[in-house]
Amino acid sequence: MKKLFILIFIVIMVFPLTAQSNQDMVFVKGGTFTMGSPPSERMRGGNEGPQHEVTVSDFYLGKYEVTQKEYLAVMGTNPSAHKGDNLPVESITWYEAIQYCNALSIKEGLTPVYTIRGATVTWNHAFNGYRLPTEAEWEYAAKGGNKDAVTFLYAGSNNADTVGWHSGNSSESRPVGSKAPNGLGLYDMSGNVGEMCWDFHGPYDAAPQTNPAGAPTGVYHVGRGGCWYYDAQYLRASFRAYIEPETRYHMVGFRIALNAE
Numbered sequence: 001m002k003k004l005f006i007l008i009f010i011v012i013m014v015f016p017l018t019a020q021s022n023q024d025m026v027f028v029k030g031g032t033f034t035m036g037s038p039p040s041e042r043m044r045g046g047n048e049g050p051q052h053e054v055t056v057s058d059f060y061l062g063k064y065e066v067t068q069k070e071y072l073a074v075m076g077t078n079p080s081a082h083k084g085d086n087l088p089v090e091s092i093t094w095y096e097a098i099q100y101c102n103a104l105s106i107k108e109g110l111t112p113v114y115t116i117r118g119a120t121v122t123w124n125h126a127f128n129g130y131r132l133p134t135e136a137e138w139e140y141a142a143k144g145g146n147k148d149a150v151t152f153l154y155a156g157s158n159n160a161d162t163v164g165w166h167s168g169n170s171s172e173s174r175p176v177g178s179k180a181p182n183g184l185g186l187y188d189m190s191g192n193v194g195e196m197c198w199d200f201h202g203p204y205d206a207a208p209q210t211n212p213a214g215a216p217t218g219v220y221h222v223g224r225g226g227c228w229y230y231d232a233q234y235l236r237a238s239f240r241a242y243i244e245p246e247t248r249y250h251m252v253g254f255r256i257a258l259n260a261e
Helices: 002-014 068-075 094-107 135-142
Strands: 025-028 031-035 052-056 059-062 114-117 120-123 194-200 221-224 240-243 257-259
Touching: 025 135, 031 135, 052 135, 059 135, 068 094, 094 114, 135 194, 135 221, 194 240
Parallel strands: none
Antiparallel strands: 025 059, 031 052, 059 257, 114 120, 194 221, 221 240
């Protein structure tokens, strides 16, 4: 019995605990990175600067974008324009993505993190349910977290075709995981469908930050990753898009996150 206890203790200390869920989640070890892109990489009128130092805590992130099969199983409907079980769900609003997170949390016995009162959504950081990643978490994970010694232009490569679907190689969304993953084993962080984040869209603060959650108020939320509808420059890991929370986009979906504690 004593030897068994010692073995269990060693396993817990050496290997991080997996997310207590039925979802395919990847553990992302926290760390500090440079968020944003240098002026030489930004598009004209881009809002990817100034570059600034950001520290994020450990978290879990969906290995894939939420699929239509997964969304249907939880919400009982599939509004996607391009139908297919393993295609990413799209044509949903930001509010519906939030509702999915809460519904999935309840289904799996977790405490929902979001309180929804009309158009106002608040996030209780102490609860353990599913949520949208913050913009900082998303970019940190797209850039490989602390796994990639080199920061690639796209999520896992300097070649967009290797890791992403964009208008140069596709005319519609594709099954999740069809391209190569990044250094963390995350698929479709560049391309396929764009991905909604929690944050309101706002200008960056140049000062170092820890676990930033975006502007306190705003009209738009942040979209990340680019998509099949636009060309490869929008697939860059630092690219930022605007998401109107009540609009359905046939090229925008989401992936889920979980606290690591």
